[in-house]
Amino acid sequence: MTSLTQRVFSSISLALIMGINPFFRTPPSQAQTLAYCHLSPQEIARKENLRQGALSGKKEDQRAYFKVLTEHAIMVGECRRRTWPQTQAIWLRLYPCDVQPGAIDRILDNIANKGYNQVYLEVFYDGQVLLPKANNPTPWPSVIKTPGYEKVDLLDTAIKKGRQRGFKMYAWFFTMNFGYHYSLREDRKQVLARNGKGQTTLDAISEASLNEDFADAANQVFVDPYNAQARQDYLVLVNEVLKRYPAGMLFDYVRYLRGLGGDSVASNVKHLWIYGDAAQQALLQRATNEKGRYLIGQYLKQGYVTLTDVQTIAKLYPKEKEPLWQGKIPTPVKPDKDAKAKADEKDDKKKSPEGKKDPTGKMIPQKDKKDKPEEKKEPLPDPEVLTKELWLFSVNHARQGIIDFLSVVTQPAISMGLPVGGVFFPLGNQTVNEGGFDSRLQPWDKFPASVQFHPMAYGSCGDVSCVLPQIDRVLKMGPQGIEVIPAISGVWGQKVRTHQSLEEQMMGIQNAFPSLPGVSHFAYAWQEPQEERQRQICRLQPR
Numbered sequence: 001m002t003s004l005t006q007r008v009f010s011s012i013s014l015a016l017i018m019g020i021n022p023f024f025r026t027p028p029s030q031a032q033t034l035a036y037c038h039l040s041p042q043e044i045a046r047k048e049n050l051r052q053g054a055l056s057g058k059k060e061d062q063r064a065y066f067k068v069l070t071e072h073a074i075m076v077g078e079c080r081r082r083t084w085p086q087t088q089a090i091w092l093r094l095y096p097c098d099v100q101p102g103a104i105d106r107i108l109d110n111i112a113n114k115g116y117n118q119v120y121l122e123v124f125y126d127g128q129v130l131l132p133k134a135n136n137p138t139p140w141p142s143v144i145k146t147p148g149y150e151k152v153d154l155l156d157t158a159i160k161k162g163r164q165r166g167f168k169m170y171a172w173f174f175t176m177n178f179g180y181h182y183s184l185r186e187d188r189k190q191v192l193a194r195n196g197k198g199q200t201t202l203d204a205i206s207e208a209s210l211n212e213d214f215a216d217a218a219n220q221v222f223v224d225p226y227n228a229q230a231r232q233d234y235l236v237l238v239n240e241v242l243k244r245y246p247a248g249m250l251f252d253y254v255r256y257l258r259g260l261g262g263d264s265v266a267s268n269v270k271h272l273w274i275y276g277d278a279a280q281q282a283l284l285q286r287a288t289n290e291k292g293r294y295l296i297g298q299y300l301k302q303g304y305v306t307l308t309d310v311q312t313i314a315k316l317y318p319k320e321k322e323p324l325w326q327g328k329i330p331t332p333v334k335p336d337k338d339a340k341a342k343a344d345e346k347d348d349k350k351k352s353p354e355g356k357k358d359p360t361g362k363m364i365p366q367k368d369k370k371d372k373p374e375e376k377k378e379p380l381p382d383p384e385v386l387t388k389e390l391w392l393f394s395v396n397h398a399r400q401g402i403i404d405f406l407s408v409v410t411q412p413a414i415s416m417g418l419p420v421g422g423v424f425f426p427l428g429n430q431t432v433n434e435g436g437f438d439s440r441l442q443p444w445d446k447f448p449a450s451v452q453f454h455p456m457a458y459g460s461c462g463d464v465s466c467v468l469p470q471i472d473r474v475l476k477m478g479p480q481g482i483e484v485i486p487a488i489s490g491v492w493g494q495k496v497r498t499h500q501s502l503e504e505q506m507m508g509i510q511n512a513f514p515s516l517p518g519v520s521h522f523a524y525a526w527q528e529p530q531e532e533r534q535r536q537i538c539r540l541q542p543r
Contacts, residue, residue: 036088036503037079037115039072044113047072051109055102066164072112073166080117084510087485087518089118091172093525094130096144097538099152104161110528112165114492119162120172120250120520123155123241126219127179130155131240138237139188141181148543156244168247170421173237176222176405177253178230183221190277191233193224193256196270196303201257222257224276225405234409242412249413250454252423254406255442256398267436269394270303274401283397290316291323295386299394305386314380322381325393391435399443406447414450421452423487426470449479454520457486460498464508471513485518491526 032040039047047068053061080086090111098104111119123130124140133142134150144152155171162169182188183202192200201222223230238249256273258264266272274283280300287293291313298309313323322331410420428442447453455474459466471486478484486509490499499505506519525532 033075033079033115036506037076037083039075039113039115043068043072047109047113051102051105055105069109069112069165073164076112076115076117077166079115084514085506085516085518087118087520088116089120089170089485089518089520090114090116090527091120091122091487091520091523093122093125093523094143094154094158095535095538096146096149096540097535099144099149099154099540103535104154104158107524108158108161108165108167111167111524114527116521117166118168118170118247118518118520120170121155121158121162121246122173123171124173124237125179126174127181127221129237129240137240139182139185139233140179140237144540146540146542149540153244155241159244159246170248170250171241171244171246172250172252172423173241174253175234175251175409176225176255176402177219178221178223178233179219180221182223188229188233191223191227191230192276193222193273193279194275195273196268196275196300198275201273204257204259204263220257222253222273224273224279225401226278226282227276228278231405231408234405235412238409238412242416242418246418248419248421248452249410250421250423250452251406251410254402254422254424254444255428255440256402258428258438258440264439265432265436266395266439266441267433268303269299269391271439272394272398272441274394274398275300279397279401282401283394286326286393286397288324288326288328289320291320292325292328295323296325296390296393299387299390305383305390307380307383310380310383310386314378321378323386327393327396328389388435395437395441398441399446402441403443403446406451410451419452421454421485422447423454423456426455426457426473444474445477445479447479449481451482453478453482453484455484455486456522458489458499458522462498463500464505467505468508468512471509471516475513484516485520486516487520487522489522489526496526 032043034040047065050061050065050068054065080088092107092111094104094107098107108119121130127140128143129136129138129140130143131138132151132153133144135153136142144154159169176193178191180202183192183200192202194200195204197204201220205220225231241249263271274280283300284293284296287296294313294316295305295309299305313320324330406422413420422444424442424444425440426444428438428440429445430438432438444453444455453474455470457467457470459468459470467486467488471484474484474486488502488505488509490496490502490505492502494501502521509516509519521527
């Protein structure tokens with residue numbers, strides 16, 4: 001089958017799936033796409049008029065509206081296949097007032113008008129889920145709490161309406177940030193991540209020194225990724241969303257909290273969010289002998305290893321040569337150059353039972369004494385070296401928790417053959433100064449190659465010069481063969497603060513990385529700020 005035949009066949013198939021006869025389409029002269037596959041103003045106006053008519057109950061307009069949705073889906077789909085980027089996605093959050101008649105249609109039509117073919121729909125954010133209140137088995141409340149709307153399934157509706165417009169509708173989740181509502185549950189207190197001060201992330205950002213800098217402090221509640229209850233709760237959510245058949249899943253907040261000021265750098269084990277019970281136990285279990293376990297425990301308590309600690313383990317566990325844990329290379333045993341000579345001398349003594357003679361030839365009487373082995377003391381390990389080794393060991397433990405959590409929660413989607421993606425900051429995994437790390441500890445470079453990489457390249461320097469290096473860093477550091485779809489922030493046709501227009505950013509990305517398959521735009525709220533504010537402040541009336 002030729003590529004042209006494939007395109008025609010897929011276009012006809014899409015139309016038939018939507019229930020529209022594909023052979024009665026608007027003539028091409030009246031159905032044009034512009035740069036980046038934007039629909040023409042005439043097409044946009046025609047569709048909006050039909051939407052309004054359909055909303056008012058006009059049957060003829062309803063039929064014509066559904067027909068034009070199919071036409072536009074085919075047009076944008078064909079345009080995307082021949083236009084870079086082939087995937088042009090947008091990030092979207094819905095609110096309670098979006099259950100009102102025609103609201104979802106208006107939003108998704110606006111998205112289609114701008115040439116998008118994928119929508120990343122937020123299904124879990126700020127400790128709320130986009131599930132109906134009457135059918136919500138998760139530990140989080142529904143986004144829609146207004147009486148009379150308990151059975152409204154905004155997620156299912158949005159996915160179906162998105163498909164009607166030819167979109168691939170991805171479910172977009174917060175991951176390790178479980179939100180404030182979760183922290184209120186007494187039966188989930190042990191699930192929350194804790195640092196060396198015994199603080200949860202909510203406690204830490206509520207301190208006076210940080211509170212002013214966090215606009216949404218109450219919703220920054222991170223969990224211990226090693227906690228089995230956290231994984232179980234999250235899997236309930238994932239499986240519930242999968243029942244709505246999204247086209248894929250994106251996992252955001254795959255990291256720890258990032259502090260501000262000095263707290264943005266983790267340079268001591270007590271800065272790490274590994275003091276939850278599950279994380280501590282998992283760390284101790286990484287010891288491969290008793291000396292190692294003892295020192296790990298002391299290091300967690302103190303933040304360093306002392307000479308007294310080293311002397312203590314020497315007395316407690318004399319049979320173990322040195323403290324060991326996963327990844328630690330044992331000190332190689334140095335060969336004793338004099339060992340052979342000593343052995344030979346000992347053998348000579350055994351072969352000469354007559355003993356030694358004096359200068360006159362008389363035998364010298366030998367004392368009957370038992371050979372006593374020489375006590376050989378092993379040198380004690382250097383506490384400073386052990387402290388440095390345990391620091392890197394603890395950082396890797398914190399990172400591994402994130403990777404393991406992502407692996408577990410993506411498995412249901414992967415088993416269904418759906419694409420999954422990790423959303424991250426390109427600089428979230430960097431070292432800072434000497435021995436310090438970005439406190440997010442976001443190990444995106446260790447994500448498997450089977451995961452889509454969605455770097456948030458939000459460089460804000462007035463031009464594209466700070467966006468491109470972030471994308472380049474991902475391409476160079478990530479596994480080979482990864483699919484990278486960078487997310488950029490901005491608005492069509494205008495500069496916003498220090499962000500160039502989307503056209504200018506995309507032109508720069510295309511010139512630098514023409515093989516990238518897609519780009520996403522954060523977010524719908526940026527492009528429609530007035531509408532976003534109205535949707536946020538709107539109060540849905542009970543029914």
